Each structure stands twice: as structure tokens, then as C-alpha cells.
Amino acid sequence: xxxxxxxxxPGLLGHKALAVSLSDIAAMGGQPVWAxxxxxxxxxxxxxxxxxxFYDGWFALARQFNxxxxxxxxxxxxxxxxxxxxxxxxxxxGRAVLRSSANPGDAIFVTGTLxxxxxxxxxxxxxxxxxxxxxxxxxRKQVEPHPQLAAANLLQTLNIVTSMIDISDGLxxxxxxxxxxxxxxxxxxSENIPxxxxxxxxxxxxxxxxxxxxxxxxxELLFTV
Numbered sequence: 001x002x003x004x005x006x007x008x009x010p011g012l013l014g015h016k017a018l019a020v021s022l023s024d025i026a027a028m029g030g031q032p033v034w035a036x037x038x039x040x041x042x043x044x045x046x047x048x049x050x051x052x053x054f055y056d057g058w059f060a061l062a063r064q065f066n067x068x069x070x071x072x073x074x075x076x077x078x079x080x081x082x083x084x085x086x087x088x089x090x091x092x093x094g095r096a097v098l099r100s101s102a103n104p105g106d107a108i109f110v111t112g113t114l115x116x117x118x119x120x121x122x123x124x125x126x127x128x129x130x131x132x133x134x135x136x137x138x139x140r141k142q143v144e145p146h147p148q149l150a151a152a153n154l155l156q157t158l159n160i161v162t163s164m165i166d167i168s169d170g171l172x173x174x175x176x177x178x179x180x181x182x183x184x185x186x187x188x189x190s191e192n193i194p195x196x197x198x199x200x201x202x203x204x205x206x207x208x209x210x211x212x213x214x215x216x217x218x219x220e221l222l223f224t225v
Contacts, residue, residue, distance in 0.1 A: 005081065007124045008143040010050045013083075014057030015144055020168070021087035022065060022147035023219040027166040029097035029156045030089035032149070034070045035062065038084040040077035065149060095156065097223070102163035102182035106224035111151045114171055115208060116141030116196035118215020123202060138198045145219040152221060164223035170216040178224065 003013060017037060025032045037058060041050060051074065062069065067087065120142035128135050148166070155161045163182055165174045171193070179186050190209050199208040 002083075003143075004124070007129075009057075010053035011057030011060075012143045014054040014059075015061050017054075017083050017085045018058050018061050018067070018087070019145045019147050020219065021085045022061075022067070022149060023145070023166040023168070025087055025089035026147050026149045026152035027097070027164055027221060028089075028091060029095060029152050029161070029164065030091040031153070032065050032067045032087050032089045034068050034088045036071040036086045037069065038073040038075075040075045040080075040082040042077050042079050042081070045081065046076055065147075091156075097152075097156075097161050097164040098181070099163055099165050099178050100181040102178050102184050102224040104184055106162055106184075108175070108186060108188060109223055109225065110167065110171070110194060111148050111221040111223075112218070113194045113196040113212075114167065114218050114220065115199055115212035115215050117145065117217035117219075118170075118211040119196065119199045119203060119208075121215075121217070122211075134201060138196070138202070141196065142217065145217065147219060148221045155221075155223065160225045162224045164221055167218045167220045167222050168216055170214045171212065171222065172214050173216070174222050178222070 003016070008016075018035060021035065022032050039051070039054065059069075116138060120139045123135060123139065124142065128139065130136055130139060155164070163178050165178055167174050175186055175188070190213070193209065193212045195208050195212045199211065203211070
């Protein structure tokens with residue numbers, strides 16, 4: 001289950017449906033070119049403007065990255081909203097950045113702060129909603145992620161990255177994916193993990209570190225150089 005309708009809007013849902021797939025393209029140092037989106041909605045939403053608002057959010061993000069919609073499907077479902085998102089991209093031959101090419105001695109970096117999406121998820125699960133004092137910025141980390149395509153393009157230009165992945169499962173899990181694929185180990189220090197600065201207003205220090213280490217869906221890039 002990737003979303004709850006009570007926590008978001010159709011437009012933000014359309015944005016996220018594309019953003020998570022764009023993030024996969026960024027993680028390999030590629031450029032997105034085309035996309036397909038299939039969505040199924042129940043009768044009660046079929047009769048509203050839900051689909052129009054969903055596609056408004058989807059196309060707003062697609063225009064930012066010149067992504068063309070080339071196919072997909074819209075259908076009715078018995079009771080749940082289901083979304084299937086696919087993006088195709090391109091990269092110069094031999095320049096795709098893989099998970100399997102990290103080297104002993106490489107340094108480990110991320111493109112931004114971590115834990116925000118997990119903190120937002122916990123707030124949403126505890127009843128927080130948009131419009132409440134001091135939570136909107138953090139909640140958007142969960143419902144409106146931004147794919148790091150510009151950073152990926154810069155890293156490709158610098159030609160310094162040995163391996164890369166996007167943080168969808170969490171720093172600990174995704175770093176483990178790189179280690180497993182590359183046949184290496186890794187050491188990280190908790191004081192060097194860039195914790196989302198909005199978390200301490202809502203959670204204790206230990207919880208903030210735990211969310212930055214293990215929380216998913218930040219969709220930042222984790223890479224080695």
C-alpha cells in the first residue's frame with residue numbers, strides 16, 4: 001500500500017505516481033523520455049473530477065522533465081484505487097550507473113536530508129493533516145517527492161560516481177543493496193547522517209536518527225565516489 005486517499009489530493013497523487021518512476025531513471029544517471037500510466041478507480045470516484053485532477057498533477061511534473069505520455073489505461077475497479085507507473089529513459093552507451101560497481105575505499109554520499117518522508121508518514125498515521133500548524137512542509141516529503149534528476153545529471157557530468165541507487169527503502173536497506181551487488185561492505189557514522197531538519201520539532205533525537213537510517217521514500221540519491 002503506497003498511499004491513503006485521506007492523506008493526499010488527486011493532484012499530489014498524480015505527481016507522486018510519476019515522481020517515483022522518474023527517481024528510478026535518476027538512480028541510473030539517465031534522462032526520462034516517455035511514460036505510461038494505468039489507473040483504476042472505484043465508481044464513487046469515477047463520477048467525480050478525481051481523474052482530471054490526478055492527470056493535472058501527473059502532467060505538471062511531466063512537463064518539468066519533458067516526459068511524453070505514450071500509453072496506459074483507465075478503468076473502473078470494485079473498491080480500490082490502483083496505479084501502475086512506468087517510465088522509459090536513455091543514457092549514453094556504457095554510462096549507466098549501476099548498483100554493482102562500488103569499490104573498496106569509496107566515499108558514500110546522499111543528495112539531501114533523510115527521514116522526512118518517514119516522519120511525515122508517522123504524523124499522518126497519528127492523525128496530522130495539511131493545514132495544521134508547522135506540519136505542511138514535512139508532510140509534503142511523503143506526498144510530493146521530487147526526483148533528483150538534476151543532481152543525477154550533474155553527477156554524470158562530473159563523471160565521479162561509481163555506483164548509485166535512489167532511497168526508496170531507506171538508507172540502511174538501499175546501502176545494503178549496493179554492498180550486496182558490489183561485493184563490498186560499508187561503514188557509516190550516525191553523526192554524519194544528514195537528518196531532515198524538520199524532524200526534531202516532532203520527534204526525539206533517537207527517533208530522528210532511526211528514521212533517517214531506516215525510513216524509506218525520501219527518493220534522494222545514494223551514491224559512491
